[in-house]
Amino acid sequence: MNQNQALFEYLLRLGDSDMVLAQRLCELVGKAPALEEEMAIGNVALDLIGQARSWLEYAAELEDAGRSADDLAFTRDERAYRNLLLVEQDNGNFADTMARQFLFDLWHYHLLSALSQSSDERIVAIAAKGLKEVTYHLRRSGNWIKRLGDGTEESHAKMQEAIDEIWTYAGEMFIADEVDSLLADAGIAPDLNALQQKWQSDLTTTLEEATLACPPMDAFMQTGSKQGMHTEQLGYLLAEMQFLPRSFPGASW
Amino acid sequence: MYAQLVDTGAKRLKTLEEMSPEERAFQEKIDADIKIEPKNWMPEGYRRTLIRQISQHAHSEIVGMLPEKNWLTRAPNFKRKLQLLAKIQDEGGHGLYLYSAMETLGADRDEEVAKLHSGEVKYSSIFNYPALSWADMGTIGWLVDGAAIVNQVVLQRTSYGPYSRAMIRICKEESFHQRQGYQILLDMMRNGNEEQKAMVQDSINRFWWPALMMFGPHDSDSPNTAQSMAWKIKRMTNDDLRQRFIDQTVPQLEYLGCTAPDPDLKWNEERGHYDFGEIDWKEFYDVVKGNGPCNRDRLRTRRKAIEEGSWVREAASAYAAKQKQKNAAA
Ligand SMILES: [Fe+2]
Numbered sequence: 001m002n003q004n005q006a007l008f009e010y011l012l013r014l015g016d017s018d019m020v021l022a023q024r025l026c027e028l029v030g031k032a033p034a035l036e037e038e039m040a041i042g043n044v045a046l047d048l049i050g051q052a053r054s055w056l057e058y059a060a061e062l063e064d065a066g067r068s069a070d071d072l073a074f075t076r077d078e079r080a081y082r083n084l085l086l087v088e089q090d091n092g093n094f095a096d097t098m099a100r101q102f103l104f105d106l107w108h109y110h111l112l113s114a115l116s117q118s119s120d121e122r123i124v125a126i127a128a129k130g131l132k133e134v135t136y137h138l139r140r141s142g143n144w145i146k147r148l149g150d151g152t153e154e155s156h157a158k159m160q161e162a163i164d165e166i167w168t169y170a171g172e173m174f175i176a177d178e179v180d181s182l183l184a185d186a187g188i189a190p191d192l193n194a195l196q197q198k199w200q201s202d203l204t205t206t207l208e209e210a211t212l213a214c215p216p217m218d219a220f221m222q223t224g225s226k227q228g229m230h231t232e233q234l235g236y237l238l239a240e241m242q243f244l245p246r247s248f249p250g251a252s253w
Numbered sequence: 254m255y256a257q258l259v260d261t262g263a264k265r266l267k268t269l270e271e272m273s274p275e276e277r278a279f280q281e282k283i284d285a286d287i288k289i290e291p292k293n294w295m296p297e298g299y300r301r302t303l304i305r306q307i308s309q310h311a312h313s314e315i316v317g318m319l320p321e322k323n324w325l326t327r328a329p330n331f332k333r334k335l336q337l338l339a340k341i342q343d344e345g346g347h348g349l350y351l352y353s354a355m356e357t358l359g360a361d362r363d364e365e366v367a368k369l370h371s372g373e374v375k376y377s378s379i380f381n382y383p384a385l386s387w388a389d390m391g392t393i394g395w396l397v398d399g400a401a402i403v404n405q406v407v408l409q410r411t412s413y414g415p416y417s418r419a420m421i422r423i424c425k426e427e428s429f430h431q432r433q434g435y436q437i438l439l440d441m442m443r444n445g446n447e448e449q450k451a452m453v454q455d456s457i458n459r460f461w462w463p464a465l466m467m468f469g470p471h472d473s474d475s476p477n478t479a480q481s482m483a484w485k486i487k488r489m490t491n492d493d494l495r496q497r498f499i500d501q502t503v504p505q506l507e508y509l510g511c512t513a514p515d516p517d518l519k520w521n522e523e524r525g526h527y528d529f530g531e532i533d534w535k536e537f538y539d540v541v542k543g544n545g546p547c548n549r550d551r552l553r554t555r556r557k558a559i560e561e562g563s564w565v566r567e568a569a570s571a572y573a574a575k576q577k578q579k580n581a582a583a
């Protein structure tokens with residue numbers, strides 16, 4: 001694998017995670033516990049779709065195979081998708097949604113902070129813009145972890161269960177493969193161990209404040225997304241999201 | 254328009270002589286086009302009618318997000334997905350903004366939303382029709398936001414200050430939605446294949462009449478119009494607004510290369526307006542009464558969101574109370 005191939009792969013991972021999480025959030029329109037919350041969820045989704053587009057545009061240019069960002073997002077099959085398993089998980093209840101969001105935001109925040117220092121200028125530009133947005137996402141989801149964790153008995157129980165349930169999908173983002181190592185060596189992407197330490201330390205602080213227990217870091221973690229091995233949930237999400245381009249191949253909208 | 258049947262509680266208009274001094278001063282202010290502000294004295298009927306009208310409008314913005322949500326998760330590319338989500342977000346913003354305007358009249362948002370959920374208060378009948386194809390995202394923007402604008406442009410001159418200012422702000426965004434919706438259809442008609450063109454025509458066929466119904470019953474069947482006009486809560490009658498909408502929409506329809514499902518639609522040189530066929534009023538009242546294709550679904554969705562969210566809202570207030578206590582102790 002050469003550096004360009006690794007970078008293409010890496011950009012897909014970034015773009016796909018943003019896109020798949022945004023798609024999950026889009027499913028929540030009309031379903032949030034309050035109107036203000038619905039607006040906030042929509043704003044996060046808008047940011048993530050925008051970021052996904054930027055990453056996939058870069059990926060498409062790098063690939064230079066006549067595929068556009070739209071082609072990459074709206075026609076690639078499940079096995080070719082590279083999003084984290086974490087983000088494809090169902091919305092569940094509001095605690096599940098927020099647990100998924102917080103674990104992702106925290107990773108996303110530290111990742112984009114690191115990518116703002118990348119040796120690749122295009123990555124720096126996208127990451128720096130995204131970082132402003134994600135700073136807000138993280139503050140919001142962190143607040144919800146605290147509100148629900150330290151709210152009522154019911155919300156505490158739900159929040160704890162949500163964290164425990166999704167935990168097995170949280171480890172994957174720190175397990176480096178050839179792509180990660182190659183790009184880390186080139187100064188393009190960060191070292192995942194350093195990223196994990198920041199993530200873990202912030203996570204512990206927030207969970208403690210939220211009176212929630214942090215599941216063991218050495219718990220068994222599901223992996224596979226970096227090879228396009230997903231949970232069964234992704235196929236349905238993509239079937240819905242890609243319905244039009246797949247039903248009308250070549251049509252413009 | 255988003256508020257189709259607003260009861261004023263008045264059987265007939267009072268003359269200035271019949272009014273109390275306060276009422277007369279109020280009416281004279283309105284006649285002189287001076288805006289009424291929240292702190293000013295106002296007749297109870299005016300206040301209640303406005304609450305009804307603004308709440309119906311706000312509910313319509315919120316329920317109106319649902320048909321579009323039906324295609325948000327299936328939008329065909331980045332550009333359209335971003336546009337549609339931004340539009341849905343705008344509508345939510347309109348809802349929130351209108352609820353605040355309504356609260357300046359002493360109404361409570363939660364109480365008014367509870368009335369919506371119990372079926373006591375309505376939202377626009379248009380949102381009880383299903384969004385069945387991607388073309389509907391174009392048609393809704395073009396015809397539904399378009400019809401809403403015709404009404405709301407006039408309401409920018411409504412007598413109640415906060416409502417008038419809300420309309421000015423909202424109209425700008427609605428015009429943008431309308432152009433965006435029209436562009437979706439135009440792109441499909443210009444660059445689309447035969448299936449896509451058929452999709453557009455089918456969508457117009459389904460939304461044409463329901464869009465005309467948005468303006469409400471004929472003037473002759475609108476007993477509340479006179480009072481609402483005297484109070485300048487309403488500035489044009491239902492039939493006049495409907496005519497204005499048709500006159501401006503037909504040329505756009507022709508430019509698209511589509512037709513309306515109305516054999517009687519034709520230009521009347523003498524009147525200087527388009528003639529058009531009779532609305533199926535039975536369908537209109539059926540939908541208003543709750544028997545449209547989506548009434549049950551729409552309300553169930555809204556109710557479920559609020560019911561299932563109650564533990565979240567409780568947690569948020571419990572947490573806020575704890576924080577307050579901590580801060581006080583510190
Ligand atoms: Fe609106």
Ligand SMILES: [Fe+2]
Pocket residue numbers: 255314347401405423427
């Ligand atoms: Fe509106």
Ligand SMILES: [Fe+2]
Pocket residue numbers: 343344398426427430
């Ligand atoms: Fe609109």
